[in-house]
Amino acid sequence: MKRQKRDRQDRAHTKGYQAGIAGRSKEHCPYQSNAIKSQWLGGWRAAIEDKQQGLFK
Numbered sequence: 001m002k003r004q005k006r007d008r009q010d011r012a013h014t015k016g017y018q019a020g021i022a023g024r025s026k027e028h029c030p031y032q033s034n035a036i037k038s039q040w041l042g043g044w045r046a047a048i049e050d051k052q053q054g055l056f057k
Contacts, residue, residue: 013042015043017043018047020043020048020050021047
């Protein structure tokens with residue numbers, strides 16, 4: 001069975017979420033493209049909100 005490659009923007013959102021959970025700053029975003037950087041920051045913001053709500057320690 002072939003594995004499908006995930007969309008770059010979806011992957012950026014996931015990586016941003018992981019960075020937010022890890023406690024990294026949003027200045028550590030590795031992307032330069034505005035569209036992909038926006039997705040990364042969206043994931044980062046979602047992780048910060050989840051941490052503030054107590055979903056992660």
